[in-house]
Amino acid sequence: MSAPSTGGASRDGYGSALLRLSADPRVVVLEADLGKSTKSCLFRAEHPERTVSLGIAEQNMMLVAAGMASSGKVPFASTFAIFTERAFEQVRNGISRPGLAVHICGSHGGIHTGTDGSSAQSIEDLAIYRTIPGLTVITPCDDLSAEELTVQLLDHGNASYTRTARNKTPRMYDSETVKSLEIGKGSLLREGGDIAIVACGVMVSEAMEAAELLEGEGISARVIDMHTIKPLDSGILDDARVNCRGIVTAEDHSVIGGLGSAVAEYLATKGGFPLRMVGVNDRFGESGASSELMRHMGLTRNEIIAQAREIINSV
Amino acid sequence: MGGDAGRRNLSIPELQELSKDCRKHIVKMIHNAGAGHPGGSLSAIDIIAALYGTRLRFKTSDPDWEDRDRFVMSKGHASPAVYSILHEMGFLNENDLSTFRALGSVCQGHVDMKWTDGVDFSAGSLGMGLSFGLGCALAARMDSSSRETWVMVGDGEIQEGQIWEALMAADFHSVSGLKLIVDRNRIQNDDFVNVQMEVGDVASKIEAFGWSVREINGHDMEEIVEALEWASNENSGPSAIVAHTVKGKGVSFMEDNPSFHGKAPNDQELERALEELS
Numbered sequence: 001m002s003a004p005s006t007g008g009a010s011r012d013g014y015g016s017a018l019l020r021l022s023a024d025p026r027v028v029v030l031e032a033d034l035g036k037s038t039k040s041c042l043f044r045a046e047h048p049e050r051t052v053s054l055g056i057a058e059q060n061m062m063l064v065a066a067g068m069a070s071s072g073k074v075p076f077a078s079t080f081a082i083f084t085e086r087a088f089e090q091v092r093n094g095i096s097r098p099g100l101a102v103h104i105c106g107s108h109g110g111i112h113t114g115t116d117g118s119s120a121q122s123i124e125d126l127a128i129y130r131t132i133p134g135l136t137v138i139t140p141c142d143d144l145s146a147e148e149l150t151v152q153l154l155d156h157g158n159a160s161y162t163r164t165a166r167n168k169t170p171r172m173y174d175s176e177t178v179k180s181l182e183i184g185k186g187s188l189l190r191e192g193g194d195i196a197i198v199a200c201g202v203m204v205s206e207a208m209e210a211a212e213l214l215e216g217e218g219i220s221a222r223v224i225d226m227h228t229i230k231p232l233d234s235g236i237l238d239d240a241r242v243n244c245r246g247i248v249t250a251e252d253h254s255v256i257g258g259l260g261s262a263v264a265e266y267l268a269t270k271g272g273f274p275l276r277m278v279g280v281n282d283r284f285g286e287s288g289a290s291s292e293l294m295r296h297m298g299l300t301r302n303e304i305i306a307q308a309r310e311i312i313n314s315v
Numbered sequence: 316m317g318g319d320a321g322r323r324n325l326s327i328p329e330l331q332e333l334s335k336d337c338r339k340h341i342v343k344m345i346h347n348a349g350a351g352h353p354g355g356s357l358s359a360i361d362i363i364a365a366l367y368g369t370r371l372r373f374k375t376s377d378p379d380w381e382d383r384d385r386f387v388m389s390k391g392h393a394s395p396a397v398y399s400i401l402h403e404m405g406f407l408n409e410n411d412l413s414t415f416r417a418l419g420s421v422c423q424g425h426v427d428m429k430w431t432d433g434v435d436f437s438a439g440s441l442g443m444g445l446s447f448g449l450g451c452a453l454a455a456r457m458d459s460s461s462r463e464t465w466v467m468v469g470d471g472e473i474q475e476g477q478i479w480e481a482l483m484a485a486d487f488h489s490v491s492g493l494k495l496i497v498d499r500n501r502i503q504n505d506d507f508v509n510v511q512m513e514v515g516d517v518a519s520k521i522e523a524f525g526w527s528v529r530e531i532n533g534h535d536m537e538e539i540v541e542a543l544e545w546a547s548n549e550n551s552g553p554s555a556i557v558a559h560t561v562k563g564k565g566v567s568f569m570e571d572n573p574s575f576h577g578k579a580p581n582d583q584e585l586e587r588a589l590e591e592l593s
């Protein structure tokens with residue numbers, strides 16, 4: 001893989017995807033006064049007649065989207081990840097239970113959001129949405145993959161939640177490699193035979209850096225971009241179980257209920273496998289610059305490296 | 316519009332007969348299941364009978380016909396009222412009604428669009444239906460379709476904040492295809508609304524949110540039919556009917572009785588109810 005270039009934030013990819021999707025007249029966009037932040041504003045500028053502004057009223061937005069989906073539209077509704085959570089029961093009862101293909105995007109996910117502080121830093125969204133039957137849960141790592149995966153939602157057929165990030169992250173894909181992505185299939189970004197680092201969202205680039213540094217220590221680490229948390233790609237985990245000595249998960253999310261938990265649940269059903277989780281350790285975030293805060297909370301390549309070493313030293 | 320897609324245009328006596336038949340289905344269904352919500356089904360059924368008998372355009376042979384009018388029953392616990400009318404309209408058979416609340420039944424405890432032909436919304440969690448109806452009505456407008464969306468809510472239900480989010484949004488977007496009916500039966504789950512948390516002058520409040528509003532006696536069939544026609548023709552924005560009703564209407568010992576909000580009649584009670592409804 002070529003050296004990563006700097007792209008936009010994954011939320012920019014979401015905005016670009018909406019523009020591409022606008023060619024389909026069924027696509028409608030719903031906003032709750034954060035369209036400039038989630039980037040649905042790009043769609044609004046071109047297609048105001050298919051954009052519905054619902055004010056700061058997330059519960060209403062979710063059900064308006066459901067009603068539109070029941071009437072043949074393909075709704076994309078977005079706000080901050082944390083504020084989608086206010087409407088959790090609406091998503092559960094009003095969208096997923098009747099099987100309506102509403103696509104929710106929660107932007108500004110995770111600690112990475114930065115200086116706004118803990119009220120804006122969703123660290124439990126992946127966990128709660130993962131519990132809803134039939135809801136696809138996605139968290140892309142860069143702008144290009146966010147765009148690609150969002151475009152794929154058009155005919156996905158069931159409801160989805162996509163978490164995007166506020167800040168720019170290094171690109172893990174280019175315009176060609178991104179085309180190989182598929183919802184529900186983990187993406188192998190780097191080969192390696194000792195450790196598998198399974199990461200999602202903004203932690204994927206940290207995982208790549210960690211793998212590079214581990215290489216220098218003689219530890220060969222593969223990196224999997226697990227952009228889809230649900231359905232979880234068990235095949236790519238099986239391959240890691242057979243060919244590696246342990247797995248390190250990495251996510252900008254609580255270690256309770258997110259990617260690490262999903263992987264742990266799967267491994268447990270297979271009789272267990274050495275696993276370490278890097279994530280938010282059951283605490284709230286706080287204000288701070290994004291990168292500073294990620295270090296403060298232990299969401300770094302160094303933490304991934306430390307966990308990888310522990311596995312190598314203990315098995 | 317061909318086939319059975321036109322309005323039914325039932326007469327007042329026919330509608331009265333229809334709602335009486337529905338009342339019998341309601342009490343029987345709930346007795347048979349040993350559970351269910353008679354009070355709010357009986358308060359709403361006159362309005363629902365008039366809605367299906369005079370306004371809604373749908374095709375029994377094609378329940379998913381995209382240009383059908385929508386009926387969003389937001390107070391989904393009053394499902395027996397919906398199943399009884401769907402039976403009378405030919406969507407459900409007698410046997411379906413007798414399986415109400417049983418494992419695998421098309422008549423789920425609360426109305427559910429995934430399980431029942433003719434049901435447009437999956438309810439059960441109060442406060443969500445008006446938003447859903449707003450989505451249906453917005454989609455209809457984008458499609459330049461004249462299909463209407465009718466939403467029914469309970470007066471206890473409007474304690475939910477989401478109802479007021481939807482009222483505000485419908486006015487802002489001036490969605491005239493959206494019609495709301497409030498079943499103002501003055502009783503909710505535990506007790507009377509004025510004991511639990513009084514909602515007050517509902518009509519004025521909804522009017523203050525920019526809607527056109529009418530108040531009616533929700534058991535006077537002529538008034539109901541006239542109000543439904545008014546709402547149907549109201550094109551300046553969303554319209555609402557606040558229907559003053561009696562919870563448990565038609566069965567003396569259920570009328571105005573909070574204990575029959577969510578309780579099935581026993582054998583003797585069913586007998587008495589059917590006698591009164593015959």
Ligand SMILES: Cc1ncc(C[n+]2csc(CCOP(=O)(O)OP(=O)(O)O)c2C)c(N)n1
Pocket residue numbers: 352354355356358390392393439440441442468469470471472473498500502503504562576
């Ligand atoms: C969100 C939510 N909270 C609580 C309930 C439980 N519940 C079912 S019916 C009911 C009372 C509803 O009262 P109202 O809206 O007045 O309906 P009606 O009297 O017409 O039956 C309650 C509290 C529910 N279904 N949904």
